[in-house]
Amino acid sequence: MSSSMVKITIDGKEHECDSSLTVLQACEEVGIEIPRFCYHDRLSIAGNCRMCLVDVSPGPAKPQASCALPIASGMNITTASPSVRKARKGVMEFLLINHPLDCPICDQGGECDLQDLALSYGFDRGRFIENKRAVSEKYMGPLIKTIMTRCIHCTRCVRFANEVAGIDSIGMVGRGESVEITSLEKTIDSELSGNVIDLCPVGALTSKPYAYRARSWELEKTDSIDVMDAVGSNIRVDSKNGKVMRILPRLHEDVNEEWISDKARFSCDGLACQRLDRPYVRDEKKELVAVDWQEALSRTATSILEAKNRIVGLAGDHSDLESMYALKKMLLALGIDGFDTRQGGACYDPGFRHGYLFNTGIGNVSRADALLIVGCNPREDAPVVNARIRQGWLQGNLRSAYGIGVACDVSYPCNWISDSSSALLEIASGKDRLGVFATLNAAERPMLLLGYDALERKDGKEIWKLCGKLAEKSGMIGEDWNGFNMLHRTASAVGACEIGFNRRENGINPLLVSMAKGEVDVAIVMGADEFDLDSLEKCFTVYIGHHGDRVAQVADVILPSAAYTEKSGMWVNLEGRVQMGFAAVAPPGEARADWRILRALSEHLNVVPSWNSLQELRVALWKEHPDLRELDGVLQADWHSLGDVVSRKEGLHATPIVSRCKNYYMSDPISRASSTMAECTRARRELREKDKAA
């Protein structure tokens, strides 16, 4: 891109700005905020609200829409003259003509752009004596509530759906006064749909589950990290009276920009249902009875100390670094080394840091020019990362995308070659029929996404190594570019690898096998609910978790713990970024943070750890893993070979790669307890059935 600096004058002061900027962006850069409704940093420029008017000379003797006007050398821009103010007031008056002014009953009240700007540009009374127009509500699915009379037709939602989400189900029909935003009564079929609620500058699109639940100024706002996928999206947890009311994204340019997935945003109502709020122990009649902590812990300790055979520890998808570290330390002190988080049995060697990271970095994804997806659906596994890939395609960077695995709509053109792992072997050999290898090899910044559908197979490790080989061979590994990426599905995975909680090459599979064989006496399950429960039949199961989900039903002892919004913790996202979240609310009833439970349990087991507080635990963790000390830092991993592919064809299995994620909306204890996610599941099923019929 050719860009140069030009001299412009803004409000009498000279500035030097990049010539590729618009007037609005240039003003923003020098610290002058221009009011706007339709303009948005991350969307294309529409220029239809006219709120951003400024005076520009040389130019026509009327105010110009600054959002759509590129700056030019010698431009003199006036942003606050009486004429500009008058023009904006005029625009505001027109916008308010058909706006219902129902702020007292509007969910956007208190955080509404129109409300805020009306304070500075509004008139103290209306001059409009004609009838206001009214628009019927539209159905956009179980997440988005519409009050279309409030709409000011900025088209941000239409542009977001089109550009970022890659769906064409929001549009603007009609013209002039009869213009309406509609989805033709269809559910918005996107994992990112909730973001239109944040984008809407007025109260036309609001959150359906949050409707009339709280006012924005009553909410206590806590910064946290999303755990619904491995991206580590930055979120803000809004709570009121000790309850999580809603979850909103926080801006992080290198991770989630300002988007979050629907699961991250809307599954929070599951935090109030099916909760384990006191310890339980299974009695002689095989029934769970409520007991106090003392008894539950001593019962657990007794069975652990009496265990003759092995003991295993499984951590779940949401586990934070501290609790995994505490569990690991406790088990090691007891001389136990059987622990892992990979419930689906993803096979890779956690000894290779570059082999389990998203090496490209989320911020660089849109720069890739060729892509090979192996065994994942990035749209569901990491919606925010997928939006970046789409962005790269829209910008013209990504020229070709291929996929191996279950064909799915990823919102940009992708050639799904095959669902067999032998296709990968063919590409890696450098002589495939479709020329995928040649494309990757010729590309400047080729990228590979390796997902759990491929790794959670018997030949997962071979596929992993094969992908490493392919990355090396096709020039994905360069000085300033590393295109080998593991697309993790769970928030705990990378953290577990970093602190050595994941150590084996085959995930928990060997542990499950020995459990099923009866070689394990005690299984300590910390929030893990996604594995085969039959394997627990022969062992004493201790469940440290927050939801009465799958394992809680068969557990012998239940130690209630805190969900991610109820504890301060660190999570490492898929690119290796350490991020910290804070407790927004207290855990319900007698539930306690995981580290406290493990601290107390360790005492019962006579393996008292050195730390007495969360901070001391962190210090101990950082001492052992100094790389994790830097919050929000990403430590790049150097590349070396992942190991030789053992045998060629024999190492791979002929069975097709299948999708293991059956339902995007319900993949963990919290989202399974969420009625909003249940609604989404139903709506998506109906949509698919309708599509099939049509």
Added chain:
Amino acid sequence: MSVSKNTTREDFAFRGGFAERAKKELAKYPASRKQSAVLALLDLAQRQNKLTNCVTDNAMSSIASMLGMSVLRLEEVASFYTMINRKSVGKYHVQCCMTTPCMLCGSDDLLPFIEKHLGIVCGESTSDGLFTLSRVECLGACANAPVVQINDDFHEDVTPERMGEILRKLKPSKKNVAKVSPATRGAKL
């Protein structure tokens, strides 16, 4: 504006001459830009539908799949142009321009006159299915305002008296049926 429910039982397809012309329109654009033919196809579909003179829902979904665009994107186009009808329209579509030049030259007297003459209000059709009255924005003939478009014909410098004459000609009393030629319908694009 709500999107109309406008379904007919039979599936839509371009037939005969219309199929030929649709093919011709599509051939004008490269395959990757075939959506450029959207207005032409909508117009053809409307002209083919002599019964209700509008684009039916079936026609919409059929054109959408022909052009590889979503029905919503097509709806956006169809609802933008007043020339494309999504609701059934009478044999004569009387479109009275209400934009400033026409208004200044008397269209705000003309519209009430037509409403009174036909006994309907704007947006309605007469019970015999002969006339539908709509108000439209600038028809691009401001030099001879006010303008009324009836089907494919422009009537310029219209006064209420002339309008009455024109409408009477279109709905002849039983005496002079033979003298009136039918309005040009389904003419050139």
